[in-house]
Amino acid sequence: MLTIRDITVRLGGRTILDGASATLPQCGKIGLIGRNGAGKSTLVKTIIGELEPDGGAIAMPRRARLGYIAQEAPSGTRTPFEAVLEADSERTELLAESETCTDPDRLGDVHERLLAIDAYAAPARAARILVGLGFDEDMQARPLDSFSGGWKMRVALAALLFSAPDVLLLDEPSNHLDLEATLWLESFLQSYPGTLLVISHERDLLNTVVDHILHLQHGRLTLYPGTYDSFERLRAERAAQAAAARANQEAQRKKLADYVARNSARASTAKQAQSRAKMLAKMQPIATMVDDPSMSFDFPSPDELRPPLVTMDLAAVGYAPGEPVLRRLNLRIDPEDRLALLGRNGNGKTTLARLLARQLEPMEGSLSYSPKIRIGYFTQYQVEELPADSTPLELMTRAMADKPPLAVRGQLGRFGFSGDRATAETRTLSGGERARLALALVTRDAPHLLILDEPTNHLDVDAREALVQALNAFEGAVILISHDRHMVELAADRLVLVDQGTARNYDGSMEDYIDFVLGRNQPKSEAKPATAEDKPARKASTISHNELKALRRKVTEAETRMSRLQRQLEALDAALVDPASAAGELKGLAIGELGKRHTRVAAELEEAEMVWLEASEAMEAVMGN
Incomplete structure (x- = not known):
């Protein structure tokens, strides 16, 4: 059991944690959530002893082992397999002692302990964890220094999971993972035998893995039983x-x-x-x-272009002078298309995105664009590369040099940068604010095609939900690469699998793909790249896709109407309870008139809900076919 008692932490003259208290259940799986900048990482650093609190204390059983990922990624000539095995220090020390020990009694104790901790099955367990996180047999045997920083952090995560501490602390563990590795991690954590405290903005992970939500707000902690969805329902009621x-x-x-x-x-x-x-x-x-009304995403709508926006015919792409990474690419993108690229990291998703963004040229085949197309390309690295000493207003003014100041301010305002936030130095912005700023910059010209490569890494749960809504309202085409399957399920209506050196339409739902990744089903037949013989099927697919776009627009319009009517109904409820509190057009109306309006708005809301339900069911039917 981990107990947090009246923890207060002040950093730079600001109180981050203010008498925060909570008792975490033994062997519980707790999701630590809160808005960006709320102090989640500060709390974890306090728990592990990296920060000394100004008041309060952390208590846990004396012999309990605490595990967390160090800030520095492992490096050197060791292999990932060796680094993971070394994470179990007791096993490593006992094996070394067994090689040199000459005392028969002590040697017997050593071997008895090695059996007790299942030391001889450890290599197989280490390999399984590494495979789950995306390391094949060859990768497990390469030196650590041959990997990128993201893959090294995967090794650090694998080592932590292998060490199996009594209390496991994870801070955004899926940030360096693709969807496939994220799914494996969720499955692993579901059966983890110890206490788990995980900071995550992944709605699906919080619904799949955790049984308690620890909410950090205004420096205080509140523990809720249940998943994230149950927490959201309770929060809405409150x-x-x-x-x-x-x-x-x-x-x-x-x-x-x-x-x-x-x-x-x-x-x-x-x-x-x-x-x-x-x-x-x-x-x-x-x-x-x-408490953050500035959290907003509002993509400017592009002017209309006739389809198709992009057409590929047996294209190949790679990095000269090497061999192509992807071949036989046959892909068509129309206005308002919503594509999600699936596949493990390293299979070529980003390479395909860069080809579509005109950062790479095709090595074979043909690739054509609509002559007037504008493309916006967002990557997580753009967030990290924003100049620290510039302000949003300065950056947008330079990017929109041919536009008047009013247009510059308008684009910033779409993404919540108004007043002081527009003139604050980038170094003072939170990760979520920097992500919003990067999105504001790449969409400044109202692109017809918006390509988003892992847009959610710096966003909390509420910001991700706002981004989903903005994408659904956007009138251009979207190509999405994300390990956040909640976003993929809500924002994409077409799945493309990047695998085995090519990209092909995935004939199935997101649930089907998740089942396939987890080994719960196998594809009925192997999909093949589109060819000329597929034209009749492609035409039928286009009809279904156009129908899907119309239905999705109908769902979005119904949701907007429902939201507006719900607000009207809440205002009428308050006015009926206390007519003196009525404001706006309701002010001064008699009780009878308020009652009539309430009846009419309630009927309109019920009608909008029926429209939404019918359109949603029709959309599911089209997607199922």
Whole structure:
């Protein structure tokens, strides 16, 4: 059991954790969540002893082993397999002692302990973990220094999982993983025997793995039982209660203020007025649960182009002077297409994205674009490479040098950069803000084709949801590479598998692909690249795709209408409870008129919900066919 007792941490004059307390259940699987900058990593650093708290303490059983990934990735001439095996220090020391020990009694104890910790099965277990994280047999035998930083962090994760600590701490473990490795990690963590505390913004991981949510907000911790979805439902209920309480409090505040203003000057009521004034002063405003109104994504809509936007015919792409990475590419992209590229890291997803973004030329075959096409290409590296001493306004002004200041400010405003945030140095922005800024920069020309390569690594759960909604409202085409399958499922209507040196349409749903990766099913027949003989099927596919686009637009419109009507209904509910609190066009309306409006809006909301349900079911039917 891990206990956090009144932890307070101040950094740079700012209080990050303010009397945070929580008791984590033994062998529980806890998801630590909170907005970017809330202090999640600070809490983990305090737990592992890297930061000394200004107050409070961390308590855990004396012999419990705590495991976390060090900031420095492993390196050197060791292989990943050797690095993982060395993570079990007890096994390594016992094996070394067994080679040199001459005391028969001690040697017997050593071998007994090696059997107890299952030391001789360790190599097979290490290999399984490495395979799950994407290392084939050849990769396991290469020196660590031959790998990129991301792959080295996978080795660090494999070593940590292999060491099997009693309390396992993971900070965004899927950031360096592809979808396939993420799925394997979720399966591994589901059966982990110890206590797990994981910081993650992956909704699916939080729903699949954890049984408690530890929410960090305003420096305090609250532990909720259940998955992330159950936490979200509870949070929505509390938000509604808080909104009603705020409306009620504002009505009381207004009544008190009116009473004080009317009665302070009259001797007969002066005492009562003074008492009400004191009551008014003591009323603390009820905090809203939405504490970051600037979190927004709003992609500018491009002008219309006739399809197709991009056409490939037996194209090949790679990095000269080497061999092509991908061959026999037959791909067509139309306006409003939504493609997700699937496949393990290293199979060529980013290479294909760079080809589409015109950063690479085809080595064979043909590749044609609509003459007036504009392409926006986002990579996670753009976030990391933003100049630290520049401001969003300066960067956007340089990028839109031919545009007036009003247009520059407008583009920044679409992504939540207004007022002081537009003139803040990039070094002061959170990871999520930098990601929004990078997206604002790559979409400044209203691209017809938006290519997003891992756009979610710096975004929290709420920001990811906002990005999904923005992508669904975007009127251009989207190509998405992401290990966040929640985003893929909601934002993509076509899957392309990049594997075995080519790319082909994946005939199945995201659930089918997940089952295939986890070995729960096998493909009925191996998909082949599209050829000239496939024209009739391609025509039928185009008809279905056009139908799908129309249905998706209908779903989005219904969702927008439902959201607007829901807000109207909430305002009417509050006005019916307390007519004096009514605002806007509801102010001054009689109870009878408010009731009529409530009935009408409720009927319209029910109608919008039916439209949404019918369109959603029709969309699922088209996707199923």
